[in-house]
Amino acid sequence: MSAITPPRLPAPGLLRRIAYWLEPRWRDPGWLAFALNRFAGHILVLYLLAHMVVLSRLAAGPEGWNDLLGLFGSTPFLFGDTLLVAAVVFHGLNGLRVAAFTAAWGVRHPNLWVGAVIVVSGLLAVVAAGAILL
Numbered sequence: 001m002s003a004i005t006p007p008r009l010p011a012p013g014l015l016r017r018i019a020y021w022l023e024p025r026w027r028d029p030g031w032l033a034f035a036l037n038r039f040a041g042h043i044l045v046l047y048l049l050a051h052m053v054v055l056s057r058l059a060a061g062p063e064g065w066n067d068l069l070g071l072f073g074s075t076p077f078l079f080g081d082t083l084l085v086a087a088v089v090f091h092g093l094n095g096l097r098v099a100a101f102t103a104a105w106g107v108r109h110p111n112l113w114v115g116a117v118i119v120v121s122g123l124l125a126v127v128a129a130g131a132i133l134l
Helices: 016-023 027-058 062-072 075-102 108-134
Strands: none
Touching: 027 062, 027 075, 027 108, 075 108
């Protein structure tokens, strides 16, 4: 007697997978910290790639560098710098939170620590935005 396998269902599309991943119901604050940490990591990787492109422009000499300096002072790049600072701060503080949990510090109140990381990161991002954009 042979085993009958049920037909394989097609994999959900990209939009459905993204919508499920962003679904806030039944999520705990740890999920929010994970999602924000992942987003911050993507920002840092994009910055690393952009940084490599900028450093390659140094090979063009002073003319290429002077062209970039005018671009770096523009408002979109200043907003990008603010986003970069926020990503670095959140990614670092959340990493410290995860390391503390690994050492069994603060595991009784994980939601409190996630909230503290988000609030402190937000405050430091606002301070950085004030310093960068004003």
